[in-house]
Amino acid sequence: MAEVSRLPGPVADLWQWQLDGSCRRESPDVFFHPDGERGPSRRNRDRQAKAVCAGCPVMQSCREHALRVREPYGVWGAMTSNEREAAYAGPPGFVAASRAAS
Secondary structure: OOOHHHOOOOOHHHHHHHHHOHHHHOOHHHOOOOOOOOHHHHHHHHHHHHHHHHOOOOHHHHHHHHHHHOOOOOOEOOEOHHHHHHHHHOOOOHHHHHHHOO
16 A cells, blocks of 8 residues: 555645646556456556556656655556565665656
């Protein structure tokens, strides 16, 4: 579960970027896999989600949000949950570098 204490407050300006996300024109099923999905099906779903993210004007804000609040599910800012977990477990500064990567 996302760490609620890390979520920004209710100030609309902090969430405005979400209204500009390319993902809003897609089904959430593209970004969140069903329980138990593995192998080629999951890789294809992740690849499709990342393709949407690649052209998104707010990809960096999305990625920073996901890393900051430790989003546990889905593709955010072109990073899967496994890639975010690897960023958290990486060497010091790795998460910051992941935030800066595009």
